[in-house]
Amino acid sequence: MKKLFLTLALVTGAWQTCNAEAPAAQVTIGEQEPHPFFRDALLPAWSQMTPEQLLVDARAAMEEARKRRQTLLQVTPETATFDNTFLAAARINAQLQQVQCYMMHLMNVASTPELMQAQATMQAEAARFQAETAGDSAIGHLLEEAARAPWAQQLSPARKRYIEQALKRRQMGEASLSPEQRKRLAEINKEIRRLSLQFYKNLGNSRNTWELEVTDPDMLDGLPERWREKAAKAARAKGIGTDEKPAWLITQGNAHEVLTHCAVEETRRQCWLGTSTHCQENEALIYRTMELRHECAQMLGFRNYADMQAKERMTGSGEKALAFVDKMLNALKPLYDAEIDAYLNRLGQAKGEPITKLNPWDEAYLSHRAPAPATPGFDSGQLTPYFETERVLRGMMEIWEHLLSIRITEHPTVQLNHGEPCPSGKVEVWHKDVRFYTVHDTSTGCHLGSFYLDLYPRRGKRGDGWTTPIRFGHEGEPHLAAMVTNITPPGHPHLLNHGDVYVIFHEFGHLMHMLLGHPELPEHHAMSVERDFIEMPSQLQEQWIWEPEALATFATHHKTGEPLPAVLARQLAESRQNSPVSDTMRMLRHSKLDLEINLYFHEKFKGRPLDEVAAELLAPWQLPYSAPTPSDMRTVHHTMNPGYAASFYTYIWSEAMSMDAFSRFRKEGIMNPATGADYRRCILEPGGSKPALELFRDFMGREPDSAAFLQRFGANQCPPDSKIPTR
Template identity: 30%
Template sequence: MNNPLLTNELLPRFDHVRTEHMESAIDQILSDNRMQIQNLASQPDPTWDTLAQPMQGLEDRLNNAWSVISHLNGVMNSDELRTVYKNCLEKLTEYSTELSQNTELCNAYKKLADRDDFSGLDEAQQKAINNTLRDFHLGGVDLPPEQKTRYADLKRELAELSNRFSDNVLDATQHWQRHITDASELAGLPETALAGAAQAAKQRDLEGYLITLDFPSFYPVMTYCDNRALRRDVYEAFVTRASDMGPDAGTWDNTPVMAEILKRRHALAQLLGFKHYAERSLATKMARSEDEVLGFLNELAKKSKPIAEQDMADLQAFARETHGVEELEAWDIGYYSEKLSQQRYDISPEALRPWFPVDRVVPGLFAVVERLFGVQIEAQPEVETWHPDVTAYCIKRDDETVAWFYFDLFARQGKRGGAWMADCRVRWRDMRGHLQLPVAFLTCNFTPPVDGKPSLLTHDEVTTLFHEFGHGLHHMLTQVEVAEVSGINGVAWDAVELPSQFLENWCWDPASLALIAQHHETGEPLPEDMLNKLLAAKNFQSGMQMVRQLEFSLFDFRLHAEFEDTAPTNPLDMHRQVRDEIAVVKAPAFNRFPNSFSHIFAGGYAAGYYSYKWAEVLAADAFSLFEERGIFDPETGKAFLHNILERGGSQEPMELFKAFRGREPRVDALLRHTGITPQAA
């Protein structure tokens, strides 16, 4: 039987993937690629068809194998898979660095770009070649030999350190648990959370209830549990994960890992001629300078902090006057915020859950997308997957399949926390004219069905699902046939959140909610009074939420921009400094948030977490056009599809945005949508 990692089938064969095949598959591909790259680079007169197109094929074959390994490592983690992943990561990092520093290959691309007929290539082809030449420079191709070696060492060490950071967070998250046999200790928890805790205990052959740090368990405790001591314990365990503090102090401590990551990032940036890693990060983003990013974040903070301070003052007054709590601690914020929200709006996330069963929300999401973009989405139950919870779907346009995706929606042991979209396969057309269709992995960590009852989502979780599907649409609905700029490939990182945050808006409109919300027992739509309360509560504590995200963004960017060799920045000190300047919630001394901030230490957001807010401006302004014309206006939906989703990274994001909106983005819509206005202040 052919190794499933090496086949060119429409979809990967997860039913036959085995860890013993994975590393040998990667070894075979890397060996083949190296041999063919040597021949491609040495040709005297390279063209698109003789250089760029074959290179796409080599990289795509590698991506199709690696995407399966990388994904399974995140959703079906095991000791065997970790070993394979780590070994392959080392080899891929070495290969990637070797490729980016291949002077002969770089010169071949320069010859291609200098050809008289270069302007005859289409827009996507030209953009792909220009990006490739940029990336050669950022990969160290211009460095002298000894500095190339240093660069390669730094890249290899950074890959290993980031992987270690991620493993430490996963191990720390999944190790801690609290076994409870007396239900009174969990007073206040909703039935859904109690059922989930009981099921978690049962799965481990325990009586009673089990509280873990997985979000579906952690969040209800922090929001509803009357037991303040338990809230404190769970909070402490969560914010001290992978650190020198807390119940597992020192066991999976990421403190030295962070220090080594920052030191190597700074050295890598300076090797390439940048002042610091933040400047290196901006080389591939929309934002043009350090001052522009900091000015953007600080201006938002200036507008938001007065609102946040009022939010906090209201919460403190409420806790004091109604519950006699003189001083709010960090583990009290979610609990009393929920009670204040209920008092003001007479609604809670738990009260809304019955109207958001997964088996209604998912078809509702599909109905929204189908109306907006003229596609059809169909389940493919015959497709083999890696877990019984996972379902495969195809997207069709005019009865022709254009993409595939997998939904893996529920939390489980061995699965990394959070929610994300990853590409499995990218759309591109090979030299024989064969069109490979895009395939996406869409992953969440919702509470699974319990005792035959469906999984019921909070409205926040519904929003998360829409967010990730927005990323998926960007990847899947592209019409670009050049792999390097197809879908999300080649899109500036601070624009990549535009489609995801844009799609969240359909979680708040009455017309789209009618497609999403339906009571899981009665089939009734969301009652009008509950809908009105949900909409009224939309901007509850929006100031506090805004400054929290700005805190993360400023911490990340300043951490990388202010790093110095002579006096390396301590992430904890930088985090405290930023918190003191912007936060309105006081954090305890044991808080070690940076130690589990995987976005920047194990993900792609280093010196780029600001991208969430940057893209949120784009998303809010884009949605404002639908507000003007109707949220299901077919022409506006078609314009967003053609100018944003279909174009991928084939053109600069500002030009694509202007083509859709008719002008450059404005911040007004974001401030209006979030209630951050002078009137609110």
């Protein structure tokens, strides 16, 4: 996302673009800025971004966009330049995009009912505004003429790439359609949105409406008293059962405990049927969506929707994405088969009889009684005393300061009420717990970027973790981003588990990508890289949390200061090597089905039950169940999300790319600053100014390979051709 705003506190040492240090300067303005949601300044004034101001600024931004469009249309072939055509077209809606980015950020970190209402109003108005110029043919003709001009042939490679990208997007978008086709496309998109909303509504309803009433306490044998008390209370709240004749209510919310702990097979069977076979009505919605996606893709000149999604990705086509998934499925199958054999043997011992076909309702119950063997003597909880929050954060930053030749400095912050001036030397934040840092190049002193750090959960803040760009700097200006997590709230001492450390390192990878990218054009920022490459830096930087050499920089006992014992560091690495392949196979199965249905809906799916087709396509890589298991496509949000459609494979794709890139660090030294300098120069700094495949080749000196990814699972036999298929 892009975000800009008023600087109330200007720490000049932090903000002079290429000055290492300077005294702090105070900005004491407390009155309301005219348009805080899109004012072009280095730091935002969060306290001035009220719900009322959101609507004022959004409307002003839309009016400014109309003026910019009219200015662009005054350009003639004789007066055309790159800046007044292609860049001007790219930035018509820049202020509106800034408003939307600030709005979404605040919705994620400081949501209120008033802001939600203002967002709904603003989004409706923005949709109507964007419909005004959808498929603007006049601008399209102007850009096509400009691209043919002699000056366009003399531009830098980055600008030539941008022209090619801009024309391709227009040719593959609404601008290439007739008025009748644009009308039909609008109808298609409207219907797809309606189908998606119904899909999510059905999903929510099924979670809220399915229930199983139990009146015989013997049917709940094995469930703890705590569960029974809550289930009885839920039943009474619905008028079911009495104190004398109690009843218990099983719902989507408590069914997992039933499947895991209930000793009565019939109860588990009924529970599994209710929880796994819901949302049958979503199948028709999925099929209709696939019909519409296919029509949309063909209208825009593609064979199918998967190819349309892949047009600006490393794969280049849906078939190549599917080839990658199939290659990974087949390469991991021997390991998976051995794992399944051991798994069924373990469950059979728990059941007291051999298992060749597993009842799906028995799986959680038996797995709980026969857990997978762990690394001998290792419990990940043993690591927690060595992961004190401040030491982890400082150690992580020290690793990347060393590898990337940067300096990270924290600055004082303040949360302001509306209208309050910002004290000298402080940076305004949206919550008192948010921290602020600047990033400088150690050799030049240049200010590369800054970031907010929002670590802890609270009311009004979205769950999970993410990193969002707030402002991509123009012409050498520093970038601004926010790294947001929901790790365990502060305590005494404030300790993290290994999962928390993973989240922090992963998100910091995104942060470095956003802040250290300095391409020629701001439009080629880090988030403009191909979607199947965007997770590569974050997944690469995860790798350090498993390495003893890296752990030594931040894993020290919170009481004694002693470093993490070598035996624990070794066991942690071994636990990863011994991690089950089944989780990855589950993602690969879903990736395959996602691609197959978006590639071959008419050939393989239309007119046939979804479960039947899914069972055929995935049979070689499924557990041998005794009963048909429904496809999870009916209940997975990605199915109907256009951002993930025909794209679920990118999770595994980027992991394979990152493991391959890490193999160079492993070979040359994970703390080798020369390798880190190459990583910064080849991967981080160019942003999207070059194709991702070129970035990867520049760093690795060869094509991407899946061998390191497969060897992570202990696959000694890699495919004869382990190269990752690209365009």
